[in-house]
Amino acid sequence: MNVLLVEDEVSLANEISVFLRKEQFLVDLAYTGAIASEKIAINLYDFILLDLGLPDYEGLDLLREAREAGSEAAIIILTARGDVIDKVKGLDLGADDYLAKPFSLHELHARINAVARRKFGLKSNILSFGEFTMDLLQKKVLYQTVTVELTKRQFDLLYYLIINKNRALSRMQLYEHIWGNSLDEEYDSNFIDVHIKNLRKKLSAYAPIDWLETVRGIGYRICID
């Protein structure tokens, strides 16, 4: 999929595009609103990641422009301004999602996937790991044919670990994915551990789950092919 990244902070823009390219996205960069405006007019994008804090353009104006030009791109607003009104206005004007900076790159990835699934329909809505399957539409986890009873939080945690499979995620990153921009950072150590413990208990009632590993000093990882 191709993504237009509109971000005036150059080093940040570079880091995000490095990450996205690793995830097999085609990334176009625009450091100013003027350039972004041009690119939107000329090219067709699947995704537009739009920073609202542009120096030369009102980000929301770009959003309006894109929609008025008939762009069907999925637009995710990124901003460090934290203004609640921006969020409301943005979603009203047709943005698909809103992500407050600073965000984890994994979180960005998860959001892009979620929007893609909603808007374009991802190829498969079933993920499998071991003998378990995860139905993303019904938000259920099944062992063979039996439904595993998971709480919403446990489901979200498991999902995040799976889509970032073979990658160690820190407790902080997991916490941020589930609870959004946290205001309490001391939960990152114990809170997640408790949820993972319960998750393990529930899953291991059906089959051994040594593919859900604790990575010392960092966090957790799911290791599967």
Next chain:
Amino acid sequence: MRLRSKLAIYLLLTIGVFVVIFLLIAPWLLERVNVYQADLQLIAQREHTIEIILRHGSDALIQEYQSGRPLPVGLFKQEFFQLERIQTDSLWNFIEIESHYIDGEWIDYRMLNYAFQIDEQAYSLKIGTSLEQIFQTESNLRAITLILLVLFIVGLYLINTALSRIITMPLEKITNKLKDCNSPQLYDHTPVKTTTTDFVYLDQSLSDLMRKVDELLAKEREVTANISHELLTPVSVVQSKLENIINDNEISHPIAIKVTESLKTLNRLKVIINSLMLIARVENNQFLKTDSFWIGELLEELIDEVSPIADENAIKIVFQCSDNYFYENANRALIYTLLFNIINNAVKHSGNGVGNKIEIKCAKISDNYSITISDNGPGMTPEQASEIFKRFKRKGTQHGHGLGLAIANSIAEFHNMQIQLDTQLGNGSSFTIVFPKIG
């Protein structure tokens, strides 16, 4: 009390005072007027009698009316007429009350006594009206006066109330505009129709004031957003750079650990910035209060959220909601944060022993709804209790940035709520959130 009610009450009181004065004076006045009228009538009759005597002589009158015999008119012996020829040296003319025994009963008369001389003959004339008759007239007058008075009062009150309602209507419209407005942004600027210059001025001034406040708040919002942007953008850059380093599978585990620790520290900075920004925005009225929701439901959500970690620390959560409350015109997300921070605080302070519990109670006491969250942890000293809502206050080696309760405090103020803290060292702590008066 409302202006209209006050006007009505003052009107009633004024009427009342006048009515009382009237009722005190009227009877006396009526009596005097009545008697005066009766006397005037007697005098008129006297003149009439004199006229008849002058014209036709007195014989007819004397013949017709023997002394003491009252006029046949007046079935109830209400009138008295007596004309006599007398011998006298002096003349008199006065009116007084006399009693006469007539047909078996004593009757009191207001009697005009007149001695006069015509053609060298002296006469004594008595003309009287029975007191009963006078009183009868008086009580008729009194009844009519009373009825008129009542009608007058009722009429006056109704008309006045209607008029004062019409006149104060614009004021009520203006007050309603203020009541309906949840934030200066949402103020209704359409002018209220009225010809009263005072109200026009009031309406206009309020409108201008709201606009000015809105502008100032917009400027504040801009400033806060800029500060937020400037502080968080570098944090964002560093976070992304560090995450990309970890994602590179080539790096060694020890380095990955170090980078993760750096990310944690960075995250702490982010959380502090976001928390301070939240407090600034709440205090700048940047949030709308347009949500309405059930408190019971919200608390259940929160307890759900906190249960896993409470269970992990063997802390029992007891939830008692004797009165549910539909909270209107609030900000649900902020209230959630407020309650979460206090419950979170209770969980942190409940320790890790057997029998530790947190009680969450909600109840309505007279006009106020309140939620009480209590733990049976170590409690606080009075000094600690007085400092706890200040920013960055922490107890000892406790985790966290110490802004949780400061945030709760500013959210409570924003919603006109009160947070009361009841705590004793060794006896746990109890936070009570008191909602603003209902209605």
